[in-house]
Amino acid sequence: MAELNIGNRIISHDGQYHPFSAVHKRQHSGKIIILKNKLGKTALTEDHLVYAIKIPNKRKYFDTKVKKGLAPAWYHAGALAKRDIILYPLFNEVSDKKYIEPDLSKNKYDFKSIQIPGQIQLSPDFLRLCGYFLAEGHANVKASRNSVTLCFNINEERYIQDVQTIVKSVFGLHTYVGRKPETNTAIVIINNVFVAKLFKELFGSGAAGKKIPDFMMLLPPGKQKHLICGMWRGDGHITFKRKFPRASYTTISEQLIQQMKILLLRQKIAPSLYSENESIKKGVHHKAAYRIHVDDRNSLRTLMSILSLDYYYCQTQKDHSWFDENYFYTPLSGYEAKPYNGLVYNLEVPETHSFVTNSLLVHNCGDIMKVYIKVKDGRIKDIKFETFGCVAAIASSDALCDLAKGKTLDDALKITDRDIANELGGLPQIKFHCSVLGSRALHAAIDDYRKKHPEAKKARK
Known part of the structure; x- marks a missing residue:
């Protein structure tokens, strides 16, 4: 979060991108x-608000159908527990771009490069080719050689032929296929400077630096299916030798795994994300990697349909996660509290006051309380509040108003956190900071009044 720049956009609770105006740290x-x-x-302070459903500790709430009847709300992270349901917004911003225009400039003395079309339609075939490249491809853009290579298993003849057919129909180019039985690999080569520049510009360089361009993340979900298909055919597989089949996808690009997560959620496919540290196994160096597993029955059926595979498993399987039109609902599987001494960060999102982390939807400021006072003859004649937060924060605001109304400014400044809590008949320890918020807001309102009315400050002396 510390590396973000003002003006960058982030997904909010409405499933849309919104710019944030500040990165706060303390x-x-x-x-x-x-x-x-x-x-x-996601690591948070215990008072940070998370959009969730609290699950009562009763037997009937082990049934997913019963959980679906509960209403979500903003809860402090410290008040949540395993089995509570987290809501994650489905990205729903759409911009259906029809085509792209590749850079067709070339060196002055380049007389050999074959021209490709000036407009490339974002067709299912082209998007599937893009998926193959994201998984298996590399673009060489050098003075001596310009080409795109895609590496497949030698037995993946169907995918090899698919790439050759697409390259011919989209670019009008022939490909070269080199097969190496000793390594069980087949390399498809596209020798063309314009294609090499296009793919490098779109998807970045190196396996760890690959990413999907923004405009492709905004395409309609129906088009994005073809991108997913190519990516999964290249870097994914499905295991059938288990009680329930499971699909897996692997990449060493952290950005790409998060983008794949968003693409899958848009298809209402429930992904499980994992990471593996860099390691050496049996003398082989393995880079840090990121994985997605899909084993939920309905999700796997949808994914296999995208991959043009039949789902024929009929075993009963409990679904603990679910979708509606706006959110993905999934239970907390882990809760850990630990001591920490260091900087914490937050974003300010002016329009929606919320943003997503990699795994949660959080409010951008925790509890917010604004207090307004009307003063006459040195006494608080009226007091109002605006509070965005949990029930305890709203109740603390109301109690504060009851305590402060009619008091002199000096007496109002004597109202303590404990006074507010006592007015409510007590607060749980995890919620006590709500009373602290109330007293601080009142003090700030009085200080602001005295700054604007110097005579009130003199009267105090």
């Missing part, structure tokens, strides 16, 4: 909460 000494679900882990 020193924190105390507990942090690490929440884990299928989408990953």
